[in-house]
Amino acid sequence: MEGGKDLKQARTESRRDFLKSWPIAGLAMLVGMKFKAVPLWASTDAPYNAREHKYGMGIDVAKCIGCGRCAEACKNENDVPREPFYFRTWVERYVINSAGETTVDSPNGGIDGFPPTTNEKGILRTFFVPKLCNHCEDAPCVQVCPVGATFTTEDGVVLVDKDYCVGCRYCVQACPYGARFVHPKTKTAEKCTFCYHRITKGLQPACVEVCPTGARVFGDLKQRSSPLARFQRFRKLHTLKPHLNTKPKVFYADLDEEVR
């Protein structure tokens, strides 16, 4: 009888142990899956580690001369259609007259220069503002994409997967900065990539490379010694449409309140 009792007890104990071991096994499996998702050896294979970076851009409005070389370089570098309404970056001219009315124009994105301003006497103030995708921290375009074709990379760049995009144009509608368009040939969404193929190789984006006055500053927000970090420390910065809480990573210095 005693032996039977012992046996029973032993059996229940082993069942309890067995059940106890389940969560551990589950955890082990999860950990295993996690390791499968991000292979540990990836860092040795590719020297570029996206997690170490977070990219942003600074724009010094007072330095922009409106030459449009950035828009031209962007079209060259990224094979953007040459038609005057497809731009990944473009330059806007703001003219505010003494009556307080603001006119904004951007003929061909500023690539061919700007026509002379009419009625120069009535100008109160006027300046150029380069525009591009703001690579928002909370990007509305990423939120609305129904298929996961647009996304934020680990280094904070908003990209489009052109093989996965279905061309529904939700993102074009959602972007508050008008930074997206649908490519006329592929019929998929396109936008500024911060020249992702260049920055991951240590180069500057094409627009920053050619800016003749240094109005555009590119850098790594995680690095304290980057030109952008310096720009952030010494300039009074503003982002576009901050009330939308998109948290843009393109910072403007000397921005006028009329700019939206």
Place this chain on the structure above:
Amino acid sequence: MPKQLTRLIIVFTVLAGGMLFARHRLLPKTFGERGHYRAAAVTYIQNLPVKYAGREICAGCHTEIVASHSANRHQSVSCEVCHGPAAAHTESPGEVKLAKPNKRAGCPLCHRYDPSRPTGFPQIDPQTHNPMKPCITCHNPHRPETPHVPNECSACHGEIARTKAVSRHAGLDCNQCHNAPVQHKVTPRTVHPEKPRTRLFCAKCHGKDANSSKEIPRIDVDTHGGRYLCWQCHYPHMPEGT
């Protein structure tokens, strides 16, 4: 276990299995590796070709130009701003040649006068500033000099100079009628050149008994034109035009 429950379990298992299988088949390979997207797309974008080589690489061959260029007012202007994307040229310098923008089109993109440009940025009006001349005849883009006072009136008054050049008055020097002081070239808006004020000025050549060439048309200054001054009917820079 009741029979209906067994059937229900079987149906659900098959459905769930089917869903899992379909998900496995339909989901792209690298989807979800790093987030709610295809990790392969990032790799694809990362491997796109680079077309702008960057300003550092040019110094490898064009040592002299880069050295002089990086010590003057154009030092912030990258080579590729004017010469275009150079990555192909750096790979095969013999075959791929870059653009040499030696016409008048390139420079005004930055230097044409526009009130929207920052104050103090050097600007000119291409219509009046030495028209028809390529910028590089006077300015070296790799070593642009601080602007100096131009010698000829046509540097600023190009339209007038061009009109006069094809008129009967082509042979006349500007100073013959205007007598511009030297200071006008330095501060053109505060010191103005003289202008003829009376009919007698034109009469010095066109008057009846003026001491001038016989081919010059003559008038009687006292009666011709009544109360009007000469240049109210005749445009002196193109006299035959009006």
